[in-house]
Amino acid sequence: MYSEQNVDIIPEKWYNIVPDLPEPLPPPRDHDPENSSIDLLNRILPKEVLRQEFTSSRYEQIPQEVIEQYMQIGRPTPLIRAKNLEKFLKFNGKIFFKYEGATVTGSHKINTALPQAYYAANEGVQEVVTETGAGQWGTATALAATLNGIKSTVFMVKVSYEQKPLRKKIMNLYGAQVYASPSNMTDFGKKILAKDPDHPGTLGIAISEAVQYSLDHDMRYLLGSVENCVITHQTVIGQETVKQLETIGEKADTLIGCVGGGSNFSGFTFPFIKTDAEMIATAASEVPKFSRGKYAYDMIDTAGILPELKMFSLGADFVPKSIYAGGLRYHGAAPALSLLIRKGRIKTDEVGESQSLEAFKIFSKTQGIVPAPESSHAIATAINYCRNPANQGKTVVINVSGHGLLDLSFVRD
Amino acid sequence: MYSEQNVDIIPEKWYNIVPDLPEPLPPPRDHDPENSSIDLLNRILPKEVLRQEFTSSRYEQIPQEVIEQYMQIGRPTPLIRAKNLEKFLKFNGKIFFKYEGATVTGSHKINTALPQAYYAANEGVQEVVTETGAGQWGTATALAATLNGIKSTVFMVKVSYEQKPLRKKIMNLYGAQVYASPSNMTDFGKKILAKDPDHPGTLGIAISEAVQYSLDHDMRYLLGSVENCVITHQTVIGQETVKQLETIGEKADTLIGCVGGGSNFSGFTFPFIKTDAEMIATAASEVPKFSRGKYAYDMIDTAGILPELKMFSLGADFVPKSIYAGGLRYHGAAPALSLLIRKGRIKTDEVGESQSLEAFKIFSKTQGIVPAPESSHAIATAINYCRNPANQGKTVVINVSGHGLLDLSFVRD
Numbered sequence: 001m002y003s004e005q006n007v008d009i010i011p012e013k014w015y016n017i018v019p020d021l022p023e024p025l026p027p028p029r030d031h032d033p034e035n036s037s038i039d040l041l042n043r044i045l046p047k048e049v050l051r052q053e054f055t056s057s058r059y060e061q062i063p064q065e066v067i068e069q070y071m072q073i074g075r076p077t078p079l080i081r082a083k084n085l086e087k088f089l090k091f092n093g094k095i096f097f098k099y100e101g102a103t104v105t106g107s108h109k110i111n112t113a114l115p116q117a118y119y120a121a122n123e124g125v126q127e128v129v130t131e132t133g134a135g136q137w138g139t140a141t142a143l144a145a146t147l148n149g150i151k152s153t154v155f156m157v158k159v160s161y162e163q164k165p166l167r168k169k170i171m172n173l174y175g176a177q178v179y180a181s182p183s184n185m186t187d188f189g190k191k192i193l194a195k196d197p198d199h200p201g202t203l204g205i206a207i208s209e210a211v212q213y214s215l216d217h218d219m220r221y222l223l224g225s226v227e228n229c230v231i232t233h234q235t236v237i238g239q240e241t242v243k244q245l246e247t248i249g250e251k252a253d254t255l256i257g258c259v260g261g262g263s264n265f266s267g268f269t270f271p272f273i274k275t276d277a278e279m280i281a282t283a284a285s286e287v288p289k290f291s292r293g294k295y296a297y298d299m300i301d302t303a304g305i306l307p308e309l310k311m312f313s314l315g316a317d318f319v320p321k322s323i324y325a326g327g328l329r330y331h332g333a334a335p336a337l338s339l340l341i342r343k344g345r346i347k348t349d350e351v352g353e354s355q356s357l358e359a360f361k362i363f364s365k366t367q368g369i370v371p372a373p374e375s376s377h378a379i380a381t382a383i384n385y386c387r388n389p390a391n392q393g394k395t396v397v398i399n400v401s402g403h404g405l406l407d408l409s410f411v412r413d
Numbered sequence: 414m415y416s417e418q419n420v421d422i423i424p425e426k427w428y429n430i431v432p433d434l435p436e437p438l439p440p441p442r443d444h445d446p447e448n449s450s451i452d453l454l455n456r457i458l459p460k461e462v463l464r465q466e467f468t469s470s471r472y473e474q475i476p477q478e479v480i481e482q483y484m485q486i487g488r489p490t491p492l493i494r495a496k497n498l499e500k501f502l503k504f505n506g507k508i509f510f511k512y513e514g515a516t517v518t519g520s521h522k523i524n525t526a527l528p529q530a531y532y533a534a535n536e537g538v539q540e541v542v543t544e545t546g547a548g549q550w551g552t553a554t555a556l557a558a559t560l561n562g563i564k565s566t567v568f569m570v571k572v573s574y575e576q577k578p579l580r581k582k583i584m585n586l587y588g589a590q591v592y593a594s595p596s597n598m599t600d601f602g603k604k605i606l607a608k609d610p611d612h613p614g615t616l617g618i619a620i621s622e623a624v625q626y627s628l629d630h631d632m633r634y635l636l637g638s639v640e641n642c643v644i645t646h647q648t649v650i651g652q653e654t655v656k657q658l659e660t661i662g663e664k665a666d667t668l669i670g671c672v673g674g675g676s677n678f679s680g681f682t683f684p685f686i687k688t689d690a691e692m693i694a695t696a697a698s699e700v701p702k703f704s705r706g707k708y709a710y711d712m713i714d715t716a717g718i719l720p721e722l723k724m725f726s727l728g729a730d731f732v733p734k735s736i737y738a739g740g741l742r743y744h745g746a747a748p749a750l751s752l753l754i755r756k757g758r759i760k761t762d763e764v765g766e767s768q769s770l771e772a773f774k775i776f777s778k779t780q781g782i783v784p785a786p787e788s789s790h791a792i793a794t795a796i797n798y799c800r801n802p803a804n805q806g807k808t809v810v811i812n813v814s815g816h817g818l819l820d821l822s823f824v825r826d
Contacts, residue, residue: 006419072497073781084485084560102515104781106818143781147497166821173777173824364586368486368517368556405519405818408579411586 009076009247010067011239013059016232017270017336020058022343025228025335028307031299037307044214044221048119052229060232062115069114069147074103075236079244079397084366091386093394094250098241098268099369100401107372107402108264109140112233113222117144117152120220127151129214130222131181131206134160134326135167136372136402137224142176144222153219155181155209158201160326166406181206188212188303203330204302204316211305225261226300226309226334234267241397242271250395254278254385257399258378259289260327262334264401269346270336281341282381284328285352286321289314295342298332311338323353324410325373351380359383360410363400372402373410422489422660423480424652426472429645430683430749433471435756438641438748441720444712450720457627457634461532465642473645475528482527482560487516488649492657492810497779504799506807507663511654511681512782513814520785520815521677522553525646526635530557530565533633540564542627543635544594544619546573547739548580549785549815550637555589557635566632568594568622571614573739579819594619601625601716616743617715617729624718638674639713639722639747647680654810655684663808667691667798670812671791672702673740675747677814682759683749694754695794697741698765699734702727708755711745724751736766737823738786764793772796773823776813785815786823 018025030036041050052060062070082095089095100108120128128145129152132138138154145152154176161168161180171178181201182189186209192199199205214221223230245252255272257265259281269279283289289312299316300306313332320329333341340346351359356373359380364370371379375398382398385391404410431438443449454463465473475483495508502508513521533541541558542565545551551567558565567589574581574593584591594614595602599622605612612618627634636643658665668685670678672694682692696702702725712729713719726745733742746754753759764772769786772793777783784792788811795811798804817823 068496072493080485083481110781146778147781166818169821169824170777170783170818173774173783173821174781175778361586364583365559365588368523368560368587370583370586405579405583408582408586411582 006076007071009240009243010070011062011236013061014232015235015239015271016055016058016060017273018056018228020273021336021339022345025339026310028309029297031304031308037305040305041307044211046116046119046123046125046220048123049116049229052232053227063118066115066118069118070236072147073105073110073114076240077102079241082367085363088362088366089383089386092392093386093396095382095386095396095398097398097400098237100237100264100399101369101372101403105139105143106405107136107140108234108237108267109137109224110144111236111267112230112263113140113144114147115233116222117141117148117150121148121150125150125220127153127219128222129153129210129219130224131155131203131210133157133203133206133329135164136327138171138176138178139167139174141222142171142174146175152176153213154178155183155206155213157181157203157206158199164406181209183209185209186212186216202302207301208303208305225263226332228336230263231266231270231334231336234263235271237264237267237399238269238271241268252277252397253394254280254396256280256282256378256382256385256396258282258328258374258401259333259337260330260374261332262337264399266334266337268399279346280349280381281337281346282349282351282377284323284325284377285350286323287314287329288350289331289333290341290348291350295338300332309335311335312341324407325356325377327374328377349381351377355380357410360404369400370404370408371400372404373407375400375402419489420484422653422656423483424475424649426474427645428648428652428684429468429471429473430686431469431641433686434749434752435758438752439723441722442710444717444721450718453718454720457624459529459532459536459538459633461536462529462642465645466640476531479528479531482531483649485560486518486523486527489653490515492654495780498776501775501779502796502799505805506799506809508795508799508809508811510811510813511650513650513677513812514782514785514816518552518556519818520549520553521647521650521680522550522637523557524649524680525643525676526553526557527560528646529635530554530561530563534561534563538563538633540566540632541635542566542623542632543637544568544616544623546570546616546619546742548573548577549740551584551589551591552580552587554635555584555587559588565589566626567591568596568619568626570594570616570619571612577819594622596622598622599625599629615715620714621716621718638676639745641749643676644679644683644747644749647676648684650677650680650812651682651684654681665690665810666807667693667809669693669695669791669795669798669809671695671741671787671814672746672750673743673787674745675750677812679747679750681812692759693762693794694750694759695762695764695790697736697738697790698763699736700727700742701763702744702746703754703761704763708751713745722748724748725754737820738769738790740787741790762794764790768793770823773817782813783817783821784813785817786820788813788815
């Protein structure tokens with residue numbers, strides 16, 4: 001979005017961490033060997049996306065068209081010194097935040113939606129389909145499709161569809177067709193509605209509907225998180241941060257972000273993997289995937305349509321408490337991130353809803369930016385970190401993955 | 414908000430157009446010579462604000478503390494080339510927009526709220542008070558007060574208070590006390606409620622309540638638009654735009670903005686006054702102050718508490734149709750702007766709600782940014798302008814004064 005003098009902050013390549021991991025990344029595997037879900041990917045993903053998912057080369061050239069699109073949607077996003085928060089915390093180090101909420105869709109999700117939609121359009125696909133829980137991913141997909149001249153369909157978890165009418169509106173504005181899931185648009189949805197017409201929906205069901213719908217209509221399916229290529233795309237966040245810190249002569253001691261599926265955190269931190277920066281991944285206490293999850297192969301979606309991945313997981317049938325930070329309710333975490341946590345390179349934290357709400361309020365009042373409830377978890381970790389006398393003097397960088405302007409009902413009256 | 418390499422885009426001085434006007438600016442005058450409203454200003458405005466209101470020096474130094482605050486709230490705001498909109502319009506010139514929606518409060522209003530709150534705090538004032546219609550000004554005042562360590566009270570027109578609960582929420586988040594006006598907090602409000610307990614409120618009533626409340630409690634009152642010092646503060650917009658265009662080697666042929674009281678438009682265009690750039694001020698057709706208003710002394714507020722100004726006005730008792738762009742419903746326009754329109758230096762346009770909604774949709778879908786309904790009027794003028802073959806090849810700069818994320822109900826389902 002920023003003035004043209006900043007364009008050189010946007011990287012020319014995405015960074016794929018796979019060759020730099022301390023051991024080989026465990027590959028995806030079929031849930032049911034009789035019925036290959038890996039083959040299924042061939043039918044539902046754009047070819048180039050599939051190739052990137054399985055590559056082990058360190059860099060992928062970002063197409064010039066995608067760089068242009070990155071500029072139009074607000075890249076590079078700003079790196080801001082949170083001086084008011086420092087003052088509030090009486091912290092004598094420095095707090096910076098990378099503000100992904102400055103993209104036009106209000107979160108980091110657009111970083112991967114754009115290339116995926118671009119590749120789909122480039123391969124002659126007319127329409128893409130995906131699911132969305134809280135709405136951020138659906139919003140990003142809708143805009144990415146429009147900017148690449150193709151159509152989009154979004155299956156939105158019914159309870160969110162009803163609670164967040166503004167989200168549906170913005171997706172419609174961007175030209176997407178939005179269905180509440182479970183819906184009558186797929187056999188899977190119809191079956192569920194037959195049993196329970198008032199079923200509130202889950203992300204697992206919405207994924208199954210989106211995949212089914214893309215197969216039925218020969219569309220392509222866009223991936224919102226967890227998968228490796230998504231994380232590769234999200235490294236624009238961390239690579240920009242590296243350059244921005246260099247430009248102002250600063251060095252990060254600590255990087256903090258929140259984890260749902262892991263895409264914003266991984267995209268933010270992986271470009272720093274060869275530095276000695278401390279990295280802390282914050283999950284929601286209500287979704288304690290790090291403290292109580294198992295590191296093992298598990299299903300990505302509830303129905304087991306997509307291939308299994310080795311990751312920290314609470315089990316694909318884990319039903320989280322209804323917390324406001326919908327983006328953190330996912331049961332697993334991206335394989336590369338899980339591996340690095342397992343190996344001790346990345347530390348973890350878990351923050352509860354009331355503490356994240358407190359961080360949300362402090363950040364709003366000191367910096368004026370209303371952060372996404374998800375990002376508020378990372379801010380909570382950072383606040384605790386900076387209040388610890390042992391961390392005085394450090395340079396802390398938080399990834400604020402999105403704004404919370406459409407989530408103001410997080411605060412009760 | 415932007416990376417520290419951009420800081421030099423923020424000007425060091427505000428620009429006051431008064432000495433550069435083609436003839437002297439007609440001064441404020443008392444509505445009732447028996448009861449001086451000019452004296453009243455001495456009691457309700459911070460001293461420094463009052464001095465700036467009546468100065469005729471060309472520049473005012475921006476205090477270093479305010480520059481710091483400008484950086485924290487998102488200045489410099491980006492100047493963005495609207496390539497997708499150009500493509501959509503098949504326009505072979507260039508369209509840029511200055512995006513004031515990128516400030517943390519989502520509009521340009523914070524540009525003057527900050528210095529006013531700063532001066533108040535500096536003079537020992539503990540609390541400031543103001544009114545708000547659509548909510549943008551109240552939001553800016555609330556944050557400005559918080560950042561300067563003082564309290565704030567906002568009288569919000571009751572119909573908006575009820576229609577826009579998110580606006581109240583964000584003001585509360587920033588620490589403001591918000592009352593629906595007419596309220597029981599002032600004698601004036603009580604009188605109105607006694608006659609009609611369901612009175613929906615008007616901006617005029619809310620101003621009267623805010624002024625009364627500031628007098629009753631020895632607080633200071635903050636000015637949101639129209640007054641000259643407000644416009645002087647808003648010249649950060651245009652001065653940044655001048656530098657940003659220089660940086661990328663561009664020259665503006667045409668500047669377009671929307672006009673409520675005139676502060677965003679004047680702040681954007683006045684720093685270009687000595688160039689040959691064409692300037693077009695867009696009002697709402699439903700508030701046809703330029704085509705049907707009179708250029709004459711008129712009251713600023715409905716009750717006539719504040720001094721009269723010479724301006725284009727539909728009359729202080731003008732009751733506009735209920736249009737969604739609440740910020741454009743004001744009956745008058747800032748004196749310096751009115752004078753320049755009168756003299757022919759600045760052209761005008763008037764755009765109706767349906768056309769602005771169309772522009773809102775086009776801009777959302779092409780650029781991904783949901784503009785404020787007010788700003789959508791300027792975009793509508795720009796779209797018409799760029800569709801006119803006579804204007805092919807020109808470089809057009811639009812001021813997008815705010816985002817519309819809290820105004821999505823502008824679009825019906």
